[in-house]
Amino acid sequence: MERKLTRRVYAGRLPIGGGAPISVQSMTNTSTHDAAATLAQVHELEKAGCDIVRLAIYDKACTDTIKAIKKETDIPLVADIHFDYRLALAAIEAGIDKLRINPGNIGSRAGVEKLVSAAGERRVPIRIGVNSGSLKDDMVQKYGHTPRAMAESALEHVMILEDMGFYDIVLSLKASDVPRTIEAYRYISQRVDYPLHLGVTEAGITYNGIIKSSIGIGCLLAEGIGDTIRVSLTDTPAEEVKAGIGILKALGLKQEGIEIISCPTCGRCNIDLISLASRLQEALSGIKSPIKLAVMGCVVNGPGEAKEADIGIAGGKGQVALFKKGSIVGTYPEQRAFEVIIKEIQEMMASGCFGDNTSL
């Protein structure tokens, strides 16, 4: 799928936009005053595959935590700041890689100029983040609670920065309503070429939050819109990263690790497929190489789909047929399916089938 070409900005070492890989974000939920706990969470997020971490910076003491984390890791950090441009100045001073502020509510014109000048000097990009829940009254009166109101509100903030000759801008337009979120991003994407940070805000608790975010973020990504994503869940930040990576993988925008294509089972299925697929997922979850494994219950769809996969099995009565890149390797008793697949994948990895020779 073709991606919309946006301007590129850099959050520290991380490129955003302009054809860069889509990055996955999250935000710490420890007290930012607690540097040790926050650092531990940042490390946990890095381990989960997070590309860039946001911190709430709500007072001056929070900026000490930025310094402390910067000493320990080079993962790009974003400061989330409301209402006070001096905190943003202090965050830049502390080495922050990106700011999330809305210039229209961060202080006086003179204050914003100071901040923008400092950000410009160090090439610290600014994300303008409009949430449908906190639109200004005049926008709501003019456009109602609409995607248009969100976009126009973002453009108002953008103009403040552009007026000051600042263009290292990222934009987000989040609503908790999925169709409204999608429409707002589509609208702004046609108006500007700044990179877009995608998210559905307040998406809720894990299960429904993942569904809402998958639709909202996924739908836009599938249209080529979006440069960096954050899944907002009422759950741990690492869960947000897991879901974000899942969305990218579902769209083929990140190729990494095992992808199991497994059928939903039906009355035709004669093997214990749910258990087999789950055990394989578990056993193969540590693999970084992109491997497509098909686990199919029957001969109707099995062989066809398994042919597209790197390796696959299709179940029969008490036995399974094993395929590798479209060729039948053999037939085995169902009880041996698990070990046979693991062994074959190990051998394929060892022989460099997947571009490296990492072992399980």
Added chain:
Amino acid sequence: MERKLTRRVYAGRLPIGGGAPISVQSMTNTSTHDAAATLAQVHELEKAGCDIVRLAIYDKACTDTIKAIKKETDIPLVADIHFDYRLALAAIEAGIDKLRINPGNIGSRAGVEKLVSAAGERRVPIRIGVNSGSLKDDMVQKYGHTPRAMAESALEHVMILEDMGFYDIVLSLKASDVPRTIEAYRYISQRVDYPLHLGVTEAGITYNGIIKSSIGIGCLLAEGIGDTIRVSLTDTPAEEVKAGIGILKALGLKQEGIEIISCPTCGRCNIDLISLASRLQEALSGIKSPIKLAVMGCVVNGPGEAKEADIGIAGGKGQVALFKKGSIVGTYPEQRAFEVIIKEIQEMMASGCFGDNTSL
């Protein structure tokens, strides 16, 4: 969002297409020979909110199970049949409400005519289900493994039915690849006005399967495409229904039960929001009335979003502010948040705020 207007068909009492509510499907994975187990699963699916249930009909004995289930419930049943038109005739005889067959591979022309004539007489609609994994070789040679090949393959089957004067048709074009699935449905949606059954096939184990299905199905629904959906998961059929309903609710296509808008928490959050939101979700899960509840950690986004919700709380330091339809009702200690919200919702329900007086 505007929906594409399709022809309407009826699977028993259930309208599909032509502006009917989008129905949620699943498929039993018990042995269809085991009538008792299959009936139990059908009942379980009805309880989960399933609108229409598919059964694999792979031999004559399976059709006895259709009869047995029909005696006990009126939920519409679909027979999934491959390669043998006689099974389809027997399923119609047994009272099936809809067939899933591909006319091009169900038997001789004479056989298909018999079947289509029987289906036409009883107004039993036929779903043509094309899966990217089982495309015929000539289509793959002509169009490659593309969305176009899937659509053209479906149209070939459609022509057989149209030639026989049969138009009670539903179409599905499923791939395990999400972008390919989306493209195939977009393509066919522009070519025909038959109702579309949406699904991503072999989406995999629950977690990734839900992400893939949410993107694929959700993206199309958000464009107004799709009349009935099935989430295919390597999990129990009831889990498929839960995810399907979740997708419809995320898009506002089904309004039922509690919707919790809760923030992801961050370093500003001073209350134990994840736990509070989860406990509320659990306690309120039985409610059928559509209630929008906001559970927000801080004052930055909290009050704004909470104003849009029927009822909401925004956390402060050790306390919460309670909102009802935009008005502050009061401030309470954090420990009382749970009971206060439950009590308010009970009172709102009792006084008919949500269109009925169901109690918790």
